[in-house]
Amino acid sequence: MSNTPVLAFDVFGTVVDWHGSIVREVQALYPQVDADAFATAWRAGYQPAMQRVRSGELGWTLIDDLHRLVLDDLLPRFGLAQLSEAEREHLNRVWHRLDPWPDTVAGLTRLKTRHTLCTLSNGNIGLLTNMAKRAGLPWDCVLSAEVFRAYKPDPRTYLGVAEVFRLPPAQVMLVAAHQDDLAAARACGLATAYVERPLEFGVTRPKDVSVDPANSWHARDFLHLADQLGC
Numbered sequence: 001m002s003n004t005p006v007l008a009f010d011v012f013g014t015v016v017d018w019h020g021s022i023v024r025e026v027q028a029l030y031p032q033v034d035a036d037a038f039a040t041a042w043r044a045g046y047q048p049a050m051q052r053v054r055s056g057e058l059g060w061t062l063i064d065d066l067h068r069l070v071l072d073d074l075l076p077r078f079g080l081a082q083l084s085e086a087e088r089e090h091l092n093r094v095w096h097r098l099d100p101w102p103d104t105v106a107g108l109t110r111l112k113t114r115h116t117l118c119t120l121s122n123g124n125i126g127l128l129t130n131m132a133k134r135a136g137l138p139w140d141c142v143l144s145a146e147v148f149r150a151y152k153p154d155p156r157t158y159l160g161v162a163e164v165f166r167l168p169p170a171q172v173m174l175v176a177a178h179q180d181d182l183a184a185a186r187a188c189g190l191a192t193a194y195v196e197r198p199l200e201f202g203v204t205r206p207k208d209v210s211v212d213p214a215n216s217w218h219a220r221d222f223l224h225l226a227d228q229l230g231c
Helices: 018-029 035-044 046-054 063-078 085-096 104-111 125-135 155-164 179-187 222-228
Strands: 006-009 116-121 141-144 172-176 191-195 217-219
Touching (some): 006 155, 018 035, 018 085, 035 046, 035 063, 063 085, 063 125, 085 125, 104 222, 116 125, 116 155, 125 141, 141 155, 155 172, 155 179, 172 179, 191 222, 217 222
Parallel strands (some): 006 172, 116 141, 191 217
């Protein structure tokens, strides 16, 4: 796999379990709340919030701040309108405290022996750095939509990784659990690897993880991907 020395990873859902992490924290802090529904609703506001930036309604906005906009709208629906500013800020930073999938750290550590690993996430740099520090994620480099001032699937994000490392796009592989992300990367000339995360949205909403032959690789998890890449 020397043809793809750089592996760029989607993060939310691919590297970390956003749904399970938010459910666990909300259950601990606010046991009266339907934590599963809360996590699902919070994430559902993610794309519409980014669209407000893409449309020009909002200027460039970090994901931390978009998460907070969604959260403030969400709290009254779940009986949490009384939360103080400090409580809201602490809850909003749960996205910095997301837990990795069980295979993540070991799989990334193996992949790192033969590849340069970086993030390619819509999450902002501070969020991704705090997450990595807490979870022990062994990135060589943290790249974010913040660097390129564009959210995925804007081509500037995928091509930006290649530009950072002074490589042709074909020598960068995007690793993700989302077929739309991978399709956008392929349209920019990147190689792609799909990693199954069937429980990304929780056990009650299992994902379709069917093989798409358009991807260069299809793996159950990061350890399986490391096996396939000879790491």
